[in-house]
């Protein structure tokens with residue numbers, strides 16, 4: 001994902017707590033006897049407080065433990081050099097014959113390499129022994145980062161689960177439970193050949209051209225050349241917080257999913273493409289999941305607000321209100337702030353909200369297909385402040401295709417106007433509001449129309465034109481300098497920037513191939529920087545991050561098939577330069593990208 005937009009940051013986490021203390025504070029933990037059950041370790045490649053905030057990780061934990069024939073225990077990256085022990089029983093990772101990994105963000109990739117080094121589990125799948133057993137486990141990996149582009153992690157993983165967990169895990173478990181499942185390679189071959197959504201990278205060889213660029217895959221005989229990504233069509237109960245603890249970022253919040261994906265088609269956004277078609281769950285499924293909320297939690301966070309219609313939102317809000325709960329949203333679309341929503345916000349006593357202009361100017365918001373006008377944003381600031389808001393958070397990306405100094409100047413002026421509007425209302429009520437701006441470098445992601453674009457470049461590069469990482473970073477840093485200078489003396493305004501070097505590494509990982517696994521291992525093993533590790537492997541940033549891809553470029557992430565036509569993504573990329581709008585998804589009528597079929 002381009003960034004983590006969080007509903008709340010109320011971490012009460014204390015890293016000094018022991019495993020038993022953590023367990024004692026949890027609700028929803030599964031504690032099962034090991035005897036006679038298949039043992040699965042579920043690893044989140046970050047610390048406890050981060051992993052426990054991840055709804056996908058929690059969903060997999062519940063889905064696995066719902067099966068009485070197995071026991072699934074959680075593993076996290078330790079806070080220091082302690083061994084990796086399961087939260088539930090304190091057993092080492094090496095005791096589990098099956099390790100599941102749930103990974104959502106590129107910045108956690110190096111933690112996966114650290115996990116192998118810390119646990120003594122062989123990091124490279126092709127070197128693991130024939131027999132699946134404790135210490136020599138089957139390593140299975142899923143999560144949105146892997147169905148965007150599994151390749152940088154491919155050498156570590158026996159089997160990728162390519163898509164959403166609900167339809168795929170039952171198929172996999174049938175094989176894992178079977179005492180006659182065969183040896184490692186037999187099992188991997190069968191799953192990859194006979195079922196959609198399973199990818200065993202050791203069965204696919206990669207080839208590179210004489211410039212070191214990815215060229216193609218060769219698969220073992222009898223296997224498909226691409227892996228279909230599998231999605232959940234419908235559900236009786238939408239995904240929600242399963243495990244609750246004060247020791248996480250969402251300490252007092254019950255998260256509930258309204259749907260998956262997004263219908264808007266913003267050209268930079270992975271979620272709007274790799275979860276196609278966008279799905280909004282039935283109101284009954286959402287209400288059912290809300291009814292599973294423990295009585296002690298009275299704040300509800302709704303995820304997927306972009307798609308829900310007014311009537312259903314009111315039904316859900318009434319249901320939450322009648323239970324005496326308040327509401328929280330990760331971010332709101334500035335052009336969808338209705339009177340009813342404002343009433344809800346007032347009733348929920350919400351003091352802080354995020355909206356995401358994303359592009360600095362109205363023109364740039366057309367380029368990225370965000371379609372938010374200055375009028376929408378000013379009106380949102382006014383209405384939200386009148387409804388009692390004290391802190392408005394704005395998300396901005398810099399380094400978007402076609403961005404110029406004039407776009408950033410327009411953003412500075414827009415914030416000044418918003419501030420004026422908010423202060424006028426604040427003065428009347430006796431308390432001024434604050435604006436906080438979070439600025440992130442634009443990261444071109446696979447499966448989006450901007451997957452072709454060089455990091456840090458304003459325009460499209462001509463054939464043969466080179467663009468260095470150094471130049472890309474200079475561009476981004478100049479933008480940061482300008483914004484810092486423009487905003488820093490302004491009272492009641494805070495601005496925060498990501499680290500452009502880390503953003504560059506994120507692009508390398510997002511668009512990388514399987515040669516990066518050794519880079520990650522070297523970083524984890526010798527503590528060298530990512531740039532040193534890249535160089536040691538004879539690779540460079542230009543291969544992955546700052547080059548211009550064209551319509552015929554071979555893309556390592558094309559191993560996954562999301563059913564989106566290449567031509568559609570390329571056309572959308574070209575439309576962005578003409579600032580052309582693309583309408584939101586209408587799954588009944590639209591057939592333009594290839595995902596929805598009659």
Ligand code: SF4
Pocket residue numbers: 276277278584585586587588590591592593594595596
């Ligand atoms: S076919 Fe149309 S409605 Fe369906 S996912 Fe693609 S753009 Fe959206």
